[in-house]
Amino acid sequence: MSWSTNTAWANRRMRLLFHACLGIAAVVGVASGVCAAQDLRAPSAVTAGEPATISTTGGGKATFYLVGPGVSNKSDVSLGNGIPLRAQDLRAAGQYFAILCSDICHSASFYVSPARPADLAFLVHPSRVPVAQSDAVSGVALAFDPFGNLVLDSGTVDFQLTAGKASLLSQSVPAHDGIAWFRTTSGKTAGPLQVVASIGELSARRNVQEVASEPCNLRITGQRTKDGLVVETEPVHDCGGNPVPDGTIVSFTATDASGKSTVDAPIKRGVARAEIAASGPVVVSVASGVAMGNELRIGGGQ
Amino acid sequence: MKTILTIVVATVVLIAVGLLGADQTKAGTIGFAIGSALPGLTPKADTPEQAVANLLNDVRKRRWNEAYSALSKTSSVDAQTFREEWQGSNGSLRTFSNLEGDELRPVHATNDDAQTRARLRWTTPVGPIEDVRDFHLIREGGTWKVVWPKQQVENVPAQVIPVTYLRWDVVTGGGKDEWGARNIDPPHVRIVSMNAVNSAEGSVVMGEVVNEDTVPAFVNVNAMLVDGAGNAIDDENSFDKIDHVLLPKQITPYRIDFPGIDLGKVKNVRMDIKASLVPASADPVIGVMNQKIDADVQGRSVLRGELLNQSGETVNIPHVIASFYDNSGKVIWVSDGYVDQALPPARSEPFSVDIPRTLAGKVQSFHVVVNQYSLGKS
Numbered sequence: 001m002s003w004s005t006n007t008a009w010a011n012r013r014m015r016l017l018f019h020a021c022l023g024i025a026a027v028v029g030v031a032s033g034v035c036a037a038q039d040l041r042a043p044s045a046v047t048a049g050e051p052a053t054i055s056t057t058g059g060g061k062a063t064f065y066l067v068g069p070g071v072s073n074k075s076d077v078s079l080g081n082g083i084p085l086r087a088q089d090l091r092a093a094g095q096y097f098a099i100l101c102s103d104i105c106h107s108a109s110f111y112v113s114p115a116r117p118a119d120l121a122f123l124v125h126p127s128r129v130p131v132a133q134s135d136a137v138s139g140v141a142l143a144f145d146p147f148g149n150l151v152l153d154s155g156t157v158d159f160q161l162t163a164g165k166a167s168l169l170s171q172s173v174p175a176h177d178g179i180a181w182f183r184t185t186s187g188k189t190a191g192p193l194q195v196v197a198s199i200g201e202l203s204a205r206r207n208v209q210e211v212a213s214e215p216c217n218l219r220i221t222g223q224r225t226k227d228g229l230v231v232e233t234e235p236v237h238d239c240g241g242n243p244v245p246d247g248t249i250v251s252f253t254a255t256d257a258s259g260k261s262t263v264d265a266p267i268k269r270g271v272a273r274a275e276i277a278a279s280g281p282v283v284v285s286v287a288s289g290v291a292m293g294n295e296l297r298i299g300g301g302q
Numbered sequence: 303m304k305t306i307l308t309i310v311v312a313t314v315v316l317i318a319v320g321l322l323g324a325d326q327t328k329a330g331t332i333g334f335a336i337g338s339a340l341p342g343l344t345p346k347a348d349t350p351e352q353a354v355a356n357l358l359n360d361v362r363k364r365r366w367n368e369a370y371s372a373l374s375k376t377s378s379v380d381a382q383t384f385r386e387e388w389q390g391s392n393g394s395l396r397t398f399s400n401l402e403g404d405e406l407r408p409v410h411a412t413n414d415d416a417q418t419r420a421r422l423r424w425t426t427p428v429g430p431i432e433d434v435r436d437f438h439l440i441r442e443g444g445t446w447k448v449v450w451p452k453q454q455v456e457n458v459p460a461q462v463i464p465v466t467y468l469r470w471d472v473v474t475g476g477g478k479d480e481w482g483a484r485n486i487d488p489p490h491v492r493i494v495s496m497n498a499v500n501s502a503e504g505s506v507v508m509g510e511v512v513n514e515d516t517v518p519a520f521v522n523v524n525a526m527l528v529d530g531a532g533n534a535i536d537d538e539n540s541f542d543k544i545d546h547v548l549l550p551k552q553i554t555p556y557r558i559d560f561p562g563i564d565l566g567k568v569k570n571v572r573m574d575i576k577a578s579l580v581p582a583s584a585d586p587v588i589g590v591m592n593q594k595i596d597a598d599v600q601g602r603s604v605l606r607g608e609l610l611n612q613s614g615e616t617v618n619i620p621h622v623i624a625s626f627y628d629n630s631g632k633v634i635w636v637s638d639g640y641v642d643q644a645l646p647p648a649r650s651e652p653f654s655v656d657i658p659r660t661l662a663g664k665v666q667s668f669h670v671v672v673n674q675y676s677l678g679k680s
Contacts, residue, residue: 126487128516211516215551245516247468247584249552259594259607262670266468266549266584275612277591289512289551290494 038062038079040100042110046085048093048147049115053082060102068096068112093149114151117143122197122204129186129193130213131240137161137208140181141197152178160196163187163210186210190242212242218293220252220286228277229254229298231284235270243270248288250274256282347372350416350439351406353446357437358420361388362401374440378452387453392644393618393677399426399642414441419599428542428619428640434599458648463614469583470518489519491548491577497633498571501658505560507571508636510625510669513548518582520546521575523556527563528570535568536560543638545623545673547582554671555625557636586613588620588672591650595665598654603662605637606654609645609672617645621673622653629666645674 038058046052056062058079066073066085069092077083079102090096093114099107124139143154157180161169168187173180180197186208187193193208216239222231231252236244250272254261256279263274276284286293347353353372360369366385373384390396402425409417415438422433438449496509507525523544527535538558545554593607609620620641628634637655645651657665 123485125485127485128487245550247470247518248516248550251553259592260668261589261591261593261607263587263589263612264552264671265587268466268468268584274587274589276589277610289514289553291551 038100038102038106040083040098040106040108042096042098042108044110046090046096046110046112047115048112048145048149049087049091051087052085052090052110054085054098054108055082056080056100058102062100062102065099065101066096067099068092069094091147091149093145093147114149115145115147117151117154117199117202118146119144120197120199120202120204122195122206124195124206124208126208128209128211131186131190131210131238131242132188132213134185135183136186137193137195138181138183139195139197139206140179141175141199141204142179143175143199143202150178154178154180154199156180156199158196158198160194160198161187162194162196163189164191168193188240212244213238213240215244215248215250215288215291215293218250218286218288218291220284220293220296222284222296222298224298225275228275228279229282229284230273230275231286231296232273233267233271233286233293236267236272236288244288246270248272250286250288252276252284252286254278254282254284256280344368347445347447350411350418350437350446351408353439353448354406354418354420354437355404357448358401358404358422364389372448374442374447374449376440377448377450379450383453384450390643392616392646394642394644395426395428395431395619395640396424396642399424399431402430409436415439416446424642426640426642431640431642433642436599458646461648463647465585465614469581469585471581472579486579488579489513489515489517489521489548489577491515491519491521491575493523493573493575494553495633496571496573498565498568499634500565503559503561505563505565505568506557507560507573508555508557508625509633510553510555511544511548511575512553513550513577516550518550518580519548519577520580521548521554521577522546523558524574524576525558525560526572526574527560527568528572529567530569532569536563542621543623543636545671547580549582549584552671553669555623555633555636555669557638586611586615586617586674586676588612588617588645588674590622590670590672593668593670595657595662595668603657603659603665604654605657605668605670606652607670608650608652609641610650611645611647614647615676616647617674618677619675620645620651620653621675622655622670623673624655624668624670626657626661626665626668628664634664635661 041055043052056079060079062077062079064075064077064083071089090112093112095109095111097107097109099105121142129136141157143151145151154175156172156174159171159182169184171182173182187210190210190212193210195206195208197204215236219234220231222229233250244267246267248267249264252263252274254276261276261278263276265272265274282298284296344356345352347356357369357372370381370384403423405421407419409419418437420435422435424431439446440449491511491513494510494512498507511521513519523540526537529535538560540556540558543557548554589610589612591608591610595605598604605624611617623638625633626635639655641651641653643651
């Protein structure tokens with residue numbers, strides 16, 4: 001007869017039960033003066049997801065318990081033969097306990113190590129970043145084996161950052177406790193930034209959108225029309241020459257004798273344009289976010 | 303049978319007496335629930351105030367024909383336009399509003415000419431709104447009639463307005479959700495200024511927020527007042543006193559009210575701004591023209607101006623939010639107001655927002671943003 005359960009709840013209860021059983025068996029064994037005839041020997045190195053064998057000595061029937069992360073099994077075994085441990089019982093990396101009970105109980109523990117990396121979790125932050133921002137892009141990579149175990153000795157992770165055809169960063173980072181990370185300055189050109197992390201044949205790719213920074217040298221021109229003024233920006237760029245995205249709001253403010261008029265106009269095809277009702281001498285200023293532009297003075301007769 | 307007849311007659315008489323009694327309200331009184339339910343019982347408009355009271359009573363009960371008949375023959379308005387002015391059109395705020403009450407006050411009067419000021423209280427989906435309106439009246443054939451002013455409707459030529467502004471949609475994606483592969487950061491927004499003041503109603507926290515990102519943001523600002531012991535006194539958010547949808551690099555004022563809380567008990571204010579991705583459109587563009595601070599008919603300081611719809615679609619409910627700065631550039635007040643008429647394409651509509659009397663002298667400059675609600679749009 002054999003039974004198993006792999007819930008964490010059952011696992012914890014089983015371990016408590018077996019510790020209690022071990023104590024009782026030891027007391028009974030010592031009291032009766034029976035010498036242990038059987039023994040078991042755990043394997044020295046076990047890899048997650050691979051079968052293993054526990055060797056035993058002695059003769060007769062015994063009960064074998066296997067308790068580990070996410071697994072607890074009980075089975076009847078014959079002493080003197082090897083006890084096969086199935087691959088599916090050894091998927092989770094960590095400390096396992098093997099307990100063998102006949103007259104008395106003996107136990108041994110062994111450690112199941114993660115298998116080779118099969119999956120790379122790669123988290124890159126942020127998803128959008130203004131150009132030329134120091135320490136603005138960061139990424140962290142964690143290697144996992146096919147069974148979801150964190151590979152603690154994953155070796156070196158190679159990070160490659162490429163903007164267009166230009167390489168922004170190429171760095172090999174040794175993983176500490178299975179984690180490797182980088183932090184770097186964003187590029188100077190708006191556009192997609194490819195970020196790749198790789199361990200051997202394994203790689204993960206992420207995209208960061210590099211966007212224009214604050215508008216720079218915001219300049220406007222204007223002219224009178226029949227109904228007032230038409231003011232327009234020159235093509236709006238950041239200080240690195242990247243065009244500020246369409247839809248960005250540019251605020252025009254015109255002040256004349258009748259008061260102040262404002263229009264929040266979105267950039268369209270690189271420029272923002274507004275029609276403002278104004279008469280007589282007028283002063284027009286422009287701003288986008290917290291960036292100010294030039295001031296335009298248009299006389300009444302112009 | 304005789305008893306029943308007596309009860310019926312007595313009931314009718316009591317109703318008639320009650321209604322007639324209610325309409326004996328004289329000038330200067332508050333006109334809540336005045337008027338008659340029975341035809342032919344409307345008091346004669348033998349005073350200017352009674353004429354206005356009759357008109358407002360008919361408007362309140364949506365008896366448009368009777369209301370229109372209270373106008374002078376010299377009025378330059380047709381029945382449809384008159385009705386739309388009271389009832390609203392184009393899904394404006396007025397279409398969702400009801401005239402709840404009024405308060406009449408004579409401004410001047412002669413034998414044949416008078417002016418009466420009415421404070422009109424409207425119930426609306428965005429809360430009560432007060433409106434002050436002056437009525438010009440003349441005596442015609444022994445009764446007073448309201449002279450309705452001619453509406454200056456802008457003559458907008460038929461035209462095609464190209465709408466090619468950007469629109470942003472948010473795609474959430476699907477399929478395999480690989481960890482870290484589908485993360486999109488929320489928009490980066492920042493509180494650029496904050497000021498806490500005591501007002502007549504309690505404490506007020508206000509300032510401005512900027513969207514520093516390249517995508518639209520839905521923003522909300524929360525503030526928590528903390529006392530000297532570190533305990534929270536109250537926690538409120540900006541509710542409708544903010545332009546929630548901010549396009550890239552757009553700035554909005556915000557105001558958070560804490561009614562009944564004295565700022566003297568507050569040791570610290572904890573600010574928290576929340577931003578999320580939101581679909582948005584760069585259209586419509588609404589210009590704010592001819593802004594200036596002056597006094598309204600009641601002598602209060604107001605910022606007034608005109609909203610000009612520069613796009614090709616009707617804005618149903620415009621909402622104006624203004625921040626006022628002192629000479630050091632600090633935000634000293636944020637005021638807002640809804641415009642009860644819709645804003646058709648290429649048309650303008652006046653607006654005004656209040657400035658507290660105590661702050662009016664300190665205001666050096668101001669900044670106005672226009673929030674808008676359009677039917678059928680999120």
